[in-house]
Amino acid sequence: MVKPKRLLRLLLRIIVLGSTLAAVIIMATSHEKGTFFALSYEAKYSDTPAFKFFVIANAIVTVYGFLVLFIPSESQLWGLVLALDLVFTMLLISSISAALAVAQVGKKGNSSAGWLPVCGQVTKYCNQVTGALVAGFIAIITYIILLLYSIYTFLNPLLGKNG
């Protein structure tokens, strides 16, 4: 009865680890040289603070997810892991929200502010950023499922006493 639960949690954690790692790698390796009205420049993820925040947040969660895999079950640390899961879910949601906001401006521009979209000139960069955001979304959805499942399994022994 215990083994399927542990297996499911382990599987969810591996999926989260994989998607945050993918998000970091895809975003960090996105750069492209383009020409903008006879001026050549290079588009990198570090141009925008929002993308830098996205990379840093996902990197932190990747390292955390990697370390959590080594905690033996039935250890006292799982309460702390639950609390940290909550904090890191909030961090991930915050980072992807910021990156999405800036990416939307890059793709559609903002006519009232006089900001032109840049995706026409650096298409490969835009596609890679989109891929990184998709990986981030998968990480968040899986993380929320994992969080709800952890809370459920954590509380069930406590709620079971009430009958």
Add this chain to the structure above:
Amino acid sequence: MALQNEDKLEVRYSSLQPKPKKWVLLMLRLLAFFATAAATVVMGLNKETKTLVVATVGTTPIKATLTAKFQHTPAFVFFVIANGLASIHNLVMIMGDLFGQKLDYKGLRLAMIAILDMMTVALISGGASAAAFMAELGKNGNSHARWNSICDKYKTFCDHGGGALIASFAALILMLIISVMSIIKLLIKPKPDSTTVVP
């Protein structure tokens, strides 16, 4: 004598009930409600109109009226919606705390409150961070993408937006504390109807 013992245990138990904690939670929820409501209202009414002279034909200057509204930026629209939903959530929770103590659904009341609080924290954090980075873009521009900053032209718009952002971040911290308190309440749930006090 056994009856006296049970009475003493019951009296001692009822004095251990977390009464001050209930008022602290209510006060925090009230503060969070005011913070999110303030953020929603200030950003929702954020608008600045500026008349600029574009060209001069002869002696008559041609004026163009430009408006900066929060609806122009999807991030700010999301910010307003997120904070609006968060204030509705806080209002419902306050009403529930004050008037609906008996409402319960299969004993899941505290669990539902905790989960809804976590969802609101996630919502506010998403809205606040998106608006914060868009505001940073508007203030500093982005030289690589040739996006000019707009804050030197629309100073009031930027100031009001900054104020709404500060209110939202304060609400985020308050909601985080409230969420942690709700989860703690869930974990140390007292069992008031347990009559098996005898060990």
